[in-house]
Amino acid sequence: MTQVEKILNHIQKNGSITQREAYLDYGIQSFHRRLSDIREMGVRLLPVQKVHPTTGQEYTRYFIAGSKANGKPVKAA
Template sequence: MKKNTRSRKAPKPNIAALSPQAQTVLKHIQKAGSITLREAILDHSVQSLPRRIKDLREAGFNIVGSWKMHPITGQRYMRYSLED
């Protein structure tokens, strides 16, 4: 019996199935490289960035988050980016 040795590729994400806010977040990440909650709220009026990130992940996008710290205030925040 012959085994199937082909590597399976992940299905291509369906951008059209995303909500308008999720599409906006995705476009921002693709253009700027990353997004923070502050950028989402101030630039795009997206109030729930973690939910939009979850939507993007469920649609098949590999979104990663990394904790950062503001150099002046010391406030910690998450910066999300798209990983290939």
């Protein structure tokens, strides 16, 4: 299974993915390059900025545009 397939499977199963999840779960170091590969395939990704509740650190969670996140439809920008 390719890294792109791993990322897409993770998003389909869990709804979204972060760079940290891709690295820890799958050893993907070139996360943003893989996101570019996914976009080149015609998949629209929706980046959502988040803040970690404990550390206050900002991070980005990636959804597939048009999918459901937290029970609400996600609209592409």
